[in-house]
Amino acid sequence: MKRFGSANWDGTLRDGAGSVSTESGALENHPFTYFSRYGDKPGTNPEELVGAAHAACFTMSFVRMLGTLNLAPQHLDARSEVTIDKDGEGFxxxxxxxxxxxxxxxxxxxxxxxxxxxxxxxCPVSKLMNVEITFEARLDNG
Structure with missing residues (x-):
């Protein structure tokens, strides 16, 4: 099985803009810029897309494993917070x-x-990560 996402870009890093799309059409030409990645301007960025993919992947993995125990969640809230830092000349x-x-x-x-x-x-996306993934899980059946 293969899935794809795509991106395009026009212009310089700081003055240009791009868009990302997914095979499914869930994202279609969704804008991103230097300032949506490193600032607070509208648009997406690769790190939040990785975070969303990770949270979705983990959630499906968790539900599948619950199913092997004949359990089903009533509700799940998963979040993957991805940190990007300056690293020499890059990030x-x-x-x-x-x-x-x-x-x-x-x-x-x-x-x-x-x-x-x-x-x-x-979770396949967890396996893709090349950093330690800290983790916390809280059961809220109260």
Whole structure:
């Protein structure tokens, strides 16, 4: 199976602009610029797209693993916070923090934590990351 995303760009780094698209059409010519990446201007940036992909991948991995235990989540909120820092003359992704708040009827805390940590490890996007991924998972069945 192969999936693709694409990007285009016109102009210089600071004065130019680009757009990103996905095969599915979920994003179509969505704008990005130097200032949407390194500043606070409207538009997307690669790091938030990686974060969204990571959160979605982890969520599906977690739900699949719950299913093997005949459990189903009532609600999940996953977030992948991707940090980019100056690295010499360029930039590098230096940290990723993945978090989950979940409502899963019928699961105990120990099983929940075990499944969540396994889902993080087996998520294909987690495997792609070349940095340590810090992680926290909170069961909210109250």
């Amino acid at each position: 590098s992704i230096t940290a990723v923090h993945l978090s989950l708040v979940a409502r899963v009827p019928g699961i105990d805390e120990e099983t929940f934590q075990s499944v969540a940590h396994k889902a993080k490890a087996f």
